Amino acid sequence: MENSFVPERTLVMKYGGSSVGTPKAMKSAIQIIKDTKAERENLVVVTSAISGATNGLIKSAVDASNGNLTTAEKTAHELTTRHHELIDKLVEDPNTWLQLKMDINRLVSEFLNLCNAIKILGELSPRALDTVSSLGERLAIKILAAGVNSIGLKAKPVEATQLIITDDVYQSASPNMELTAKQCKKILYPLLNEGVIPIITGFIGATEDGILTTLGRGGSDFSASLIAVGLNAEDVWIWTDVTGVLSADPRTISDARTIPALTYSEVSEMAFYGAKVLHPKSVKPCVDHGIKMRICNTFQPKETGTILISNADAHDIGKIKAVTTANGFKLLTVSGTGMDAGMNISAKIFNGFVSAGLNVPMVIESSSEQSLCFPVESKSVGKVEKMLKEVLDREIQRKDVDSIIISDSVDILTVISSGLKSHPEVIAQVLTELVKNNFGIKALSYGASDVSLNIIVSSSDTVAALKAIHSLIKF
Numbered sequence: 001m002e003n004s005f006v007p008e009r010t011l012v013m014k015y016g017g018s019s020v021g022t023p024k025a026m027k028s029a030i031q032i033i034k035d036t037k038a039e040r041e042n043l044v045v046v047t048s049a050i051s052g053a054t055n056g057l058i059k060s061a062v063d064a065s066n067g068n069l070t071t072a073e074k075t076a077h078e079l080t081t082r083h084h085e086l087i088d089k090l091v092e093d094p095n096t097w098l099q100l101k102m103d104i105n106r107l108v109s110e111f112l113n114l115c116n117a118i119k120i121l122g123e124l125s126p127r128a129l130d131t132v133s134s135l136g137e138r139l140a141i142k143i144l145a146a147g148v149n150s151i152g153l154k155a156k157p158v159e160a161t162q163l164i165i166t167d168d169v170y171q172s173a174s175p176n177m178e179l180t181a182k183q184c185k186k187i188l189y190p191l192l193n194e195g196v197i198p199i200i201t202g203f204i205g206a207t208e209d210g211i212l213t214t215l216g217r218g219g220s221d222f223s224a225s226l227i228a229v230g231l232n233a234e235d236v237w238i239w240t241d242v243t244g245v246l247s248a249d250p251r252t253i254s255d256a257r258t259i260p261a262l263t264y265s266e267v268s269e270m271a272f273y274g275a276k277v278l279h280p281k282s283v284k285p286c287v288d289h290g291i292k293m294r295i296c297n298t299f300q301p302k303e304t305g306t307i308l309i310s311n312a313d314a315h316d317i318g319k320i321k322a323v324t325t326a327n328g329f330k331l332l333t334v335s336g337t338g339m340d341a342g343m344n345i346s347a348k349i350f351n352g353f354v355s356a357g358l359n360v361p362m363v364i365e366s367s368s369e370q371s372l373c374f375p376v377e378s379k380s381v382g383k384v385e386k387m388l389k390e391v392l393d394r395e396i397q398r399k400d401v402d403s404i405i406i407s408d409s410v411d412i413l414t415v416i417s418s419g420l421k422s423h424p425e426v427i428a429q430v431l432t433e434l435v436k437n438n439f440g441i442k443a444l445s446y447g448a449s450d451v452s453l454n455i456i457v458s459s460s461d462t463v464a465a466l467k468a469i470h471s472l473i474k475f
Helices: 023-037 053-065 070-090 094-121 126-133 135-150 177-193 219-230 264-272 280-288 344-356 378-391 393-397 424-436 459-470
Strands: 011-015 043-047 155-158 197-201 204-206 212-214 235-240 261-263 292-297 306-309 322-335 371-377 403-416 441-446 452-458
Touching: 011 023, 011 219, 023 043, 023 070, 023 135, 043 135, 043 219, 053 070, 053 094, 053 126, 053 135, 070 094, 070 135, 094 126, 094 135, 126 135, 126 212, 135 155, 135 197, 155 177, 177 197, 177 219, 197 219, 204 219, 219 235, 219 280, 261 264, 264 280, 264 306, 264 322, 264 403, 280 292, 322 378, 322 459, 344 371, 344 378, 371 378, 378 393, 378 403, 403 459, 424 452, 424 459, 452 459
Parallel strands: 011 043, 011 235, 043 197, 155 197, 235 292, 261 306
Antiparallel strands: 204 212, 292 306, 322 371, 322 403, 403 452, 441 452
16 A cells, blocks of 8 residues: 655755865764754655765775776775765764774775776767766765764765656756656655655666766756655755855855845846856755755855745845855957858857857847857867857858957856846946945846846956945945
8 A cells, every 4th residue: 555644845965075074073063963853753864975075085086097097996986085084083882983984985996997998998978977976975875864863863875866756868867857756755655754854865866777867067956956845845945054145155255245135136136147056956946946055065054044035925026135156267258340241141140159069148239239248167268269150150251250368367247136227226336336436347137037147358357347336335
C-alpha cells in the first residue's frame, strides 16, 4: 500500500561550502539544524561540498587530461585530511568514526582512479568531469549526517541522483520536474514520516538511466529549490557566510549592509550583473510555486538576513537598494551611416554572437540608429572582433559600417531600484553624483525588468564610482 503521509510546512535548508568547510562551521550548521528541527518537524537539508573542494576537483581532472596527476594526488591528500578532521571533531562513536573514514578513503580512491583513466585517455569528457566534480558533495553529506546523528537526532545521507532527474546535458543539466517531484515524494516522504532529516547532495542529479549529471553554476541553490518544489515545501532557507544579500560587495564597500527584503526580479538582476547571490535559475522554481526564500548567515543564525518577496509585494519603490559590479569588459562599438537601414545589420551581429557561442550582458543602440555598442569580456574581444569583420564584410566594403571601435577596459555598474522608469529622480540622482565626481560614463541602459540601471565606466573609475553611488543608499 502506497504511503499516504504528506508532510506539512516542510522547510528545505541549504548550506554553502563555507557553512560546512571547517569543524567550527559544521558544528554551527548542526546546531542550527537542531534548533530548527525543534520548531519545524519536517526538515530537509541540502549541502554543498566543503569550501574549495569543487575547484580542486575540477583542476585535478583538467590537469589529468593534460598528462599531469600531481594536482589530483595533492587534492586527494587535502580532501582526505580535511574530511578526516571533520570526522575527528564531530563523531564520537568509534564504529561510526571508523566506517566514515573508510567511506571517505574509498570515495577519494575512486576519484584518483578516475583521474588516472582521464590521464591515460588524454581526454576529459563533460560526463567524466561531472563525475569528478560531484565528489565534494558526496563526501560532505556523509559527515554532516553523522554529525547530526551524533547529537541525538535522526539523519540519513541521500544522493540527489535518486531525486533530481535531468536530461543528459552534462555540466549544465536541466531537470524534469515531473519525474523529480515523483522521486522526491517517493524517497523523502517516508523519511520525514519517520522523523528522519534527509541530508542531500546539492549540485548533482542523474538522467533517467541513472547517469550522474551536474546542474551548473548555482547548482546547490538550484537543487534546494527543485527539492522544495518536489516536496511542496513552504520555505527555502539558504545558509551562507554573510547575513543575507548586501547592498554592495563588502570587500570593496566596508559599510555595505544587509537588504531586509528584495523582490525576485531585483535579486535576479543583482546575480546577473555580478553580485555573489542566488543565481536566477535558483530563484525561478520558488517564484513559480509560491515558495518563500530567505538568505541567512550560518555564523549569525539569529539575524533574519534577507527575505525574498514576490514582485507584486515590492516596497521601497523608487529607492536605491544596492549597486553591483561586473568586471573585466571592453566596449565594442559598431557604427556607420548605413546602420539605420532596417534590422539587417543588427540581425547579422546577433546571429554572429549565437553562432560563435558568445554572450553579451547588454546592447545599447544610439537614438539615430547609426551605432550599436555592447560590452564584451576582455578575453573574448579578439574572437568577437574577428566574428564582426566576417559577418559584416559586405557592409564594411559598402561603407554601411564605417568602424569597429574597441575601448580600454570598462566595468558595468548596476543600480538596483524597483520602479526606475516611473521614478526618474533616482536616475537623475545617480548621474548627478557621477558627474559631480567627474566620472566619465561610456554608456548606460535600463534593465528590461524596470529594477536596474546599467552604467558602463572606465575600470580605473569603478571603485570610486561604486562608493559614490553606494553613498546614496538610505535604509
